[in-house]
Amino acid sequence: MSINNIDLSAEQLAALYPESLVMDREAGKPEPGSKKNAEPEKKMDSRTGKRAGSREAEVYRFLGNNLRRICFIVSYPETVFLPDEQLAFLTRMLSACHCSIADVSVLNAAHTPVDITKLITQLNPEMLFLCGIPPASLNLPDPVEPFTVCRFNGISTLLIPSLTLLSQEETADLIPIKKKLWASLRTLFNIQN
Numbered sequence: 001m002s003i004n005n006i007d008l009s010a011e012q013l014a015a016l017y018p019e020s021l022v023m024d025r026e027a028g029k030p031e032p033g034s035k036k037n038a039e040p041e042k043k044m045d046s047r048t049g050k051r052a053g054s055r056e057a058e059v060y061r062f063l064g065n066n067l068r069r070i071c072f073i074v075s076y077p078e079t080v081f082l083p084d085e086q087l088a089f090l091t092r093m094l095s096a097c098h099c100s101i102a103d104v105s106v107l108n109a110a111h112t113p114v115d116i117t118k119l120i121t122q123l124n125p126e127m128l129f130l131c132g133i134p135p136a137s138l139n140l141p142d143p144v145e146p147f148t149v150c151r152f153n154g155i156s157t158l159l160i161p162s163l164t165l166l167s168q169e170e171t172a173d174l175i176p177i178k179k180k181l182w183a184s185l186r187t188l189f190n191i192q193n
Helices: 010-016 084-096 116-123 174-189
Strands: 070-074 104-108 127-131 150-152 155-160
Touching: 084 174, 155 174
Parallel strands: 070 104, 070 127, 127 155
Antiparallel strands: 150 155
């Protein structure tokens, strides 16, 4: 073993670098080397990646990479993010808009209530889709009409039915809903046919 090839365990790295090696601006963590609060050193919680007993702001877990800053908020208590059928529908819908799951973030509000201010700080969305989520649950000030693109703090916001409803087989009742959704998506994503 040479000086240029030293293997360190995760515990050893954590002990050598108690602060983050890379500044996480979205989560608001301090830069490496800057002295932290006057809190005594605490061990890391392996489940959350935070210091045990820490009062750090909640960091939202999401599906996707948020490459195009498009956020979908859903509510599915029985799954981590989305059931398979709804994920398949969302993937097809995004594909029609020339996007993929990597372009978006999908948050499940059933597990962690979403605060719009924290969401903006962490994900900085350009578009926000409320999938069966009442706008009042995010403290949105203006009434948001379904399928109508509204602007809130510079974010294009769209209230749509739950993905459970939209992913069902097409019936006479569902066709007009999907047509309204497609018209809204064409406007948001500037899709020309």
